Amino acid sequence: MARKFNFSAGPAMLPTAVIERAQRELPDWQGSGMSVMEMSHRGKEFMSIAERAERTLREIMAIPDHYKVLFLQGGASSQFAMVPLNLLGARTSADYLNTGMWSKKAIAEAKRFCQVNIAADTSEDGFTRVPSQEELSLNPDAAYVHYTPNETIGGVEFDYIPDTGDVPLVADMSSTILSRPIDVSRFGLIYAGAQKNIGPAGLTIVIVREDLLGRCAEMAPTMFNYQVHADSGSMYNTPPTYSWYMAGLVFEWIKEQGGLSAIAEVNRRKAEKLYAAIDRSSLYANPVDKNARSWMNVPFTLADPALDAAFLQGAAERGLLTLKGHRSVGGMRASIYNAMPEEGVDALIAYMEDFERSH
Numbered sequence: 001m002a003r004k005f006n007f008s009a010g011p012a013m014l015p016t017a018v019i020e021r022a023q024r025e026l027p028d029w030q031g032s033g034m035s036v037m038e039m040s041h042r043g044k045e046f047m048s049i050a051e052r053a054e055r056t057l058r059e060i061m062a063i064p065d066h067y068k069v070l071f072l073q074g075g076a077s078s079q080f081a082m083v084p085l086n087l088l089g090a091r092t093s094a095d096y097l098n099t100g101m102w103s104k105k106a107i108a109e110a111k112r113f114c115q116v117n118i119a120a121d122t123s124e125d126g127f128t129r130v131p132s133q134e135e136l137s138l139n140p141d142a143a144y145v146h147y148t149p150n151e152t153i154g155g156v157e158f159d160y161i162p163d164t165g166d167v168p169l170v171a172d173m174s175s176t177i178l179s180r181p182i183d184v185s186r187f188g189l190i191y192a193g194a195q196k197n198i199g200p201a202g203l204t205i206v207i208v209r210e211d212l213l214g215r216c217a218e219m220a221p222t223m224f225n226y227q228v229h230a231d232s233g234s235m236y237n238t239p240p241t242y243s244w245y246m247a248g249l250v251f252e253w254i255k256e257q258g259g260l261s262a263i264a265e266v267n268r269r270k271a272e273k274l275y276a277a278i279d280r281s282s283l284y285a286n287p288v289d290k291n292a293r294s295w296m297n298v299p300f301t302l303a304d305p306a307l308d309a310a311f312l313q314g315a316a317e318r319g320l321l322t323l324k325g326h327r328s329v330g331g332m333r334a335s336i337y338n339a340m341p342e343e344g345v346d347a348l349i350a351y352m353e354d355f356e357r358s359h
């Protein structure tokens with residue numbers, strides 16, 4: 001087996017140990033005589049897989065008991081609509097922090113359902129920083145405050161959790177969930193598409209404080225109602241069973257690594273050494289304020305974009321894949337989620353230094 005280092009922003013690398021375990025269990029899951037893909041979601045085998053995944057996630061994230069964990073479909077993009085549909089209740093406006101491409105998409109969707117107050121906006125700085133707490137103009141009557149702790153495209157990450165007083169804080173954690181310990185009790189709702197740091201695409205995780213349930217708009221489709229999913233253990237309809245199972249294997253892998261604080265140590269080290277390599281070179285540059293640099297997505301440009309193609313080709317020859325930056329930003333982007341081993345980052349840095357010497 002020749003696994004290469006895949007720097008894709010998503011779907012992204014999964015831990016090799018997880019892939020191998022899934023391979024072993026693929027044709028016959030623990031003596032059941034069938035693959036997890038072939039099981040009824042209501043059978044006792046899958047029920048045990050589902051419960052174990054949730055239990056392990058609750059343990060590694062220390063999720064308090066008064067939060068529900070939902071295993072949904074539709075991606076983070078469906079949450080852009082589900083959040084306003086479920087959390088507005090009798091209120092008519094919500095606060096949004098505009099810090100990059102994903103915030104913008106969340107804002108555009110929310111505008112279909114409510115009045116959106118832009119409580120902070122860093123677009124004039126090209127989305128290269130995070131707004132400070134003092135900069136936030138929060139409306140005390142807002143139904144909630146929405147932000148994107150890690151902007152996957154710009155590589156911009158909050159280094160603090162905004163204080164929103166009594167107004168529930170909602171976070172699109174798609175590209176930073178499980179990268180470090182977080183205090184879940186600071187949030188009203190957390191959502192994340194699985195394909196970055198959780199597992200395969202097709203699964204979306206929502207962690208929601210129980211008191212925020214039960215206020216869904218009447219007109220909302222049944223499938224868009226959190227309460228329906230909470231009441232049915234995320235089995236109102238057929239859930240994405242295989243992705244749920246794979247997510248459970250990833251949660252167990254995280255636990256085996258020593259949990260989120262151990263994972264965070266490795267992530268911090270990986271990011272620090274990559275940014276240090278960029279900063280000490282005269283070929284590569286990253287535009288993001290130092291305090292706002294993402295641990296997970298590291299965009300960088302080459303001083304001469306004419307070298308981009310040669311850089312990508314040479315990288316691929318060394319088994320360093322999917323480094324091309326997002327079309328809106330150009331240049332390169334190295335996504336270094338939990339499953340990217342430190343050796344992958346070391347190999348990338350060594351390649352970048354060689355390339356700079358020879359160009």
Ligand SMILES: *Cc1c(COP(=O)(O)O)cnc(C)c1O
Nearest residue numbers: 075076077102152172174175193
């Ligand atoms: C990837 C991503 C999304 C989109 O997720 P889908 O599951 O494709 O809908 C939304 N927000 C952030 C921060 C992302 O990284």
